[in-house]
Amino acid sequence: MEFEVGNIVKTKKPHPCGSKEWEITRVGIDFKLKCKKCGSIVTLERTKAQKAITKKIK
Numbered sequence: 001m002e003f004e005v006g007n008i009v010k011t012k013k014p015h016p017c018g019s020k021e022w023e024i025t026r027v028g029i030d031f032k033l034k035c036k037k038c039g040s041i042v043t044l045e046r047t048k049a050q051k052a053i054t055k056k057i058k
C-alpha cells in the first residue's frame with residue numbers, strides 16, 4: 001500500500017484510548033500517525049507502520 005500525508009488509516013491494534021483510526025502526518029523513513037480520537041502522535045518505522053496498518057479509509 002502507498003501512503004501519503006493526510007491519509008486516514010486503520011491499524012490492527014487499537015491505541016490505548018480505544019481508537020483504531022489514525023491520520024498520517026508524516027511519511028518517510030518513519031511514519032507519524034495521529035490518533036483520530038485522542039490526538040496523540042506515535043512514530044513508527046516505515047516497515048512496522050506498513051505491517052500495523054490494515055486498511056486505508058481515504
Ligand SMILES: [Zn+2]
Pocket residue numbers: 015016017018019035036037038039040
Ligand atoms: Zn488515541
